[in-house]
Amino acid sequence: MKKYNFSAGPSILPEEVFSKASEAVKNYNNSGLSILEYSHRSSEIVEILEEARSLVLDLMQLNSNQYSALFLQGGASAQFFMVPYNLLDADKTCAIVDTGKWSANAIKEAANFGSVKVVASSKDNTYRNIPKIPVVCKDFAYLHITTNNTIYGTQMDFIPQAETLMIADMSSDIFSRKWDYSQYDLIYAGAQKNLGPAGATLVVVKNEILGKVQRKIPTLLDYQVHIDKKSSFNTPPVFAVYVCGLTLKWLKDLGIDTIEAQNNNKAELLYKEIDRNPFFEAYAEIGSRSKMNVNFTMLDNSLEDSFITHCAKSGVVNIKGHRSVGGFRASLYNAMQVEGVQKLVECMQSFKA
Ligand SMILES: Cc1ncc(COP(=O)(O)O)c(C=O)c1O
Numbered sequence: 001m002k003k004y005n006f007s008a009g010p011s012i013l014p015e016e017v018f019s020k021a022s023e024a025v026k027n028y029n030n031s032g033l034s035i036l037e038y039s040h041r042s043s044e045i046v047e048i049l050e051e052a053r054s055l056v057l058d059l060m061q062l063n064s065n066q067y068s069a070l071f072l073q074g075g076a077s078a079q080f081f082m083v084p085y086n087l088l089d090a091d092k093t094c095a096i097v098d099t100g101k102w103s104a105n106a107i108k109e110a111a112n113f114g115s116v117k118v119v120a121s122s123k124d125n126t127y128r129n130i131p132k133i134p135v136v137c138k139d140f141a142y143l144h145i146t147t148n149n150t151i152y153g154t155q156m157d158f159i160p161q162a163e164t165l166m167i168a169d170m171s172s173d174i175f176s177r178k179w180d181y182s183q184y185d186l187i188y189a190g191a192q193k194n195l196g197p198a199g200a201t202l203v204v205v206k207n208e209i210l211g212k213v214q215r216k217i218p219t220l221l222d223y224q225v226h227i228d229k230k231s232s233f234n235t236p237p238v239f240a241v242y243v244c245g246l247t248l249k250w251l252k253d254l255g256i257d258t259i260e261a262q263n264n265n266k267a268e269l270l271y272k273e274i275d276r277n278p279f280f281e282a283y284a285e286i287g288s289r290s291k292m293n294v295n296f297t298m299l300d301n302s303l304e305d306s307f308i309t310h311c312a313k314s315g316v317v318n319i320k321g322h323r324s325v326g327g328f329r330a331s332l333y334n335a336m337q338v339e340g341v342q343k344l345v346e347c348m349q350s351f352k353a
Contacts, residue, residue, distance in 0.1 A: 009192045010197060049230070049236065055249065062204065073201065083167055085213075086221070088113045088114040088213070090113065095142070096145075098121035103149075119143070126152075128152065143167065147169070148171075155173060167188075171188070171193060172293060172331075176292055185206045186204070186206065191244050193333055195244045207227065262334075263332065266332045271289060277348050292333060295321060296327055296328050311347045316340070
């Protein structure tokens with residue numbers, strides 16, 4: 001039976017990416033070698049890394065003289081401390097918008113390096129909305145935001161205004177829509193949602209913001225080192241980057257406009273059914289609803305397990321919500337086809353208590 005995987009990450013990737021990646025594991029480019037056994041210094045792998053890095057900037061429409069794209073390790077979680085390590089002096093304050101668990105982690109880590117001011121929060125509303133964000137002035141070292149909150153299913157549909165640097169965790173909505181990436185000074189994203197397998201973390205950084213902090217930065221945590229070494233200071237996660245490159249090529253061929261239209265259509269289809277169906281209720285407030293992670297609950301939560309079983313019979317899997325929120329979460333990343341969302345909607349319509 002065909003499976004429709006709504007997992008929040010690691011998650012679905014385009015079918016052709018899975019098939020090219022598996023072929024490369026067996027026999028990369030008819031070389032008789034697996035991609036897994038190539039040296040990261042070989043011309044083949046250097047080319048893969050360079051192509052992936054340049055596709056990132058190309059898709060973001062960023063100037064390669066101003067920005068660098070890096071594939072690092074440690075997940076998006078490592079960026080919670082790498083960002084302040086590189087950008088926050090001990091006597092300075094950074095501004096962070098608190099939209100849930102991941103921004104809370106960013107706050108906790110930044111506080112190890114300097115001061116943190118939470119400039120907006122939706123905690124009092126159990127993170128059901130994106131709060132109004134004030135213009136952040138230049139006294140702050142930077143403003144940190146999370147554009148899409150994977151756990152709660154909320155998403156920013158605007159770019160905040162800041163007179164200082166703007167840093168964004170885009171782990172769960174990167175490349176999902178047309179976006180003015182040039183408004184940001186540093187963007188990061190764990191690959192395992194819209195990009196590729198777990199193991200690679202994409203960082204896009206504006207070169208000029210680096211080299212300004214007073215402290216010494218450990219070599220491996222210094223963005224400038226990774227820029228100078230073309231993202232290969234030490235052994236990079238070659239296979240993960242290769243798969244990201246395949247997804248990026250798929251994206252470029254399809255076009256971000258098309259992806260955005262598809263994502264809008266999928267989200268609209270699902271929210272429409274949630275709002276219509278008396279069994280279900282959306283978690284996020286209208287105006288803050290994510291097009292990537294759609295969270296919903298059941299008015300009678302004793303029926304949740306039977307709904308999950310009902311969905312599994314149609315191949316609809318991994319819709320259980322995050323343990324801190326409960327209910328359901330359907331992740332509609334770029335590779336999820338509209339057919340999968342239609343299946344889920346059919347399951348919602350055919351469900352009987
Ligand atoms: C928005 C966001 N930020 C950060 C993380 C942490 O990512 P990682 O597991 O790659 O450290 C996640 C994980 O789901 C996430 O959704």
